Amino acid sequence: MSITNVVRRKRVARENYHHGDLEAALIDAAVDLVRQTGPDHLSLRAVAEQVGVSPSAVYHYFPDKDSLISGVGDKLFIDLAHMQREALAQIPGVSARAAKLRYRELGRTYFRWANKEPNLFRLMFGGFCKIEKQGDHQGNDAFLMLTQCLDDLLNTGVISKAMRKYGELLSWTAVQGASTLIVEGHLPEEVFEDLLDGLELAMRAGSK
Amino acid sequence: MSITNVVRRKRVARENYHHGDLEAALIDAAVDLVRQTGPDHLSLRAVAEQVGVSPSAVYHYFPDKDSLISGVGDKLFIDLAHMQREALAQIPGVSARAAKLRYRELGRTYFRWANKEPNLFRLMFGGFCKIEKQGDHQGNDAFLMLTQCLDDLLNTGVISKAMRKYGELLSWTAVQGASTLIVEGHLPEEVFEDLLDGLELAMRAGSK
DNA sequence: TCGGTATCTGAATAGTGTTCAGATTATGGG
DNA sequence: CCCATAATCTGAACACTATTCAGATACCGA
Known part of the structure; x- marks a missing residue:
């Protein structure tokens, strides 16, 4: 068609x-x-x-208005992943410093997207778009980028082996939650950098 | 007549x-x-x-339909805080074990609420209710409970002094984000307990 | 008991999603 | 090249929506 x-x-x-x-x-x-x-x-x-x-x-x-909105959601997820990929591309290098910067920038891009366009963010995560494959976080573009960032952090000794296991889960949920809570006015905008600090420190917990 | x-x-x-x-x-x-x-x-x-x-x-x-929905949101936030308070009340004691159980149960109550009634959760955090005081996380009932739980964890030596500083921020955002991502089908339901494990381990990072 | 006031109704207006018969346009087969 | 056919879009209609407002109703204080 x-x-x-x-x-x-x-x-x-x-x-x-x-x-x-x-x-x-x-x-x-x-x-x-x-x-x-x-x-x-x-x-x-x-x-x-x-x-x-x-x-x-x-x-x-x-078929109906909801499907149109769902189509909007599909496009927005692609746009966000594209934006994250571009952000990562601008921070090359294999050093621990570069890995840290990439990790933080990945979260910042996510948050900036939400904070700049709250209504689009609400459409993506407010139950408006039907997700076809339930729980298909693997194979997701954004998820793969996060995995890559975390592997880099582990290889450069920034994070612990014990926490690496929880890396994607903790990072994604915290950044997602912070974006929501800030956008909806439950938390002030400034705390997002604090959250990144906290995440970075948290990821060093446990045995190396 | x-x-x-x-x-x-x-x-x-x-x-x-x-x-x-x-x-x-x-x-x-x-x-x-x-x-x-x-x-x-x-x-x-x-x-x-x-x-x-x-x-x-x-x-x-x-004054209009949106205000009615906003009124619904106000009630739901009160209900959620009430439910959390009841959950905490059922786990007394000052031991490290009790403190851990309270911390986890606080998160679980939040998530169960979201997972059992996705549409009510969406109303609360989908931009439908106007929050009067921007960023008023202090003074919030649920926030105070979380603060209390974290203080107990610190006092019983479960978490580090360094991470205590990020306790509310990291816990709240991660649980909020996990609830959203699971409810919207981006993550499977089972990972929530993993997240609690990860959070508990994370909160031990840094110097005591 | 009366008068005023808060509360609620009925009707009307303008706008919504959705359906469908039909008009218009492009395409593929002869 | 032309024509039948399919794809694409229109216009009008239907049931439903939020919102407004004049007026009816029930309550309360004097």
């Missing part, structure tokens, strides 16, 4: 007929509106209007 | 009249409906109908 759309894209759009890929245009518009209004308060009709299409046209690409 | 007519009207009206506890009745009904439908998909009219009152009656107690 979307493949034929891409192929057809070389033919230029007619006035009333929508060029190539309406599905992506709808998601982009939805991202824009969710950022302003929040995942609740999103209007399917407003999305259609922003793209310049009738409300019923949406139903050729998404 | 006849006497019987007047009497009947009075009787019917009295049954429909709520006498000031309508506010609480509305919130209770809203809790019930949110549990089933989620914080989005809540219908103000359905809440009113469940209580047996007209939709416009709601507006005498809440």
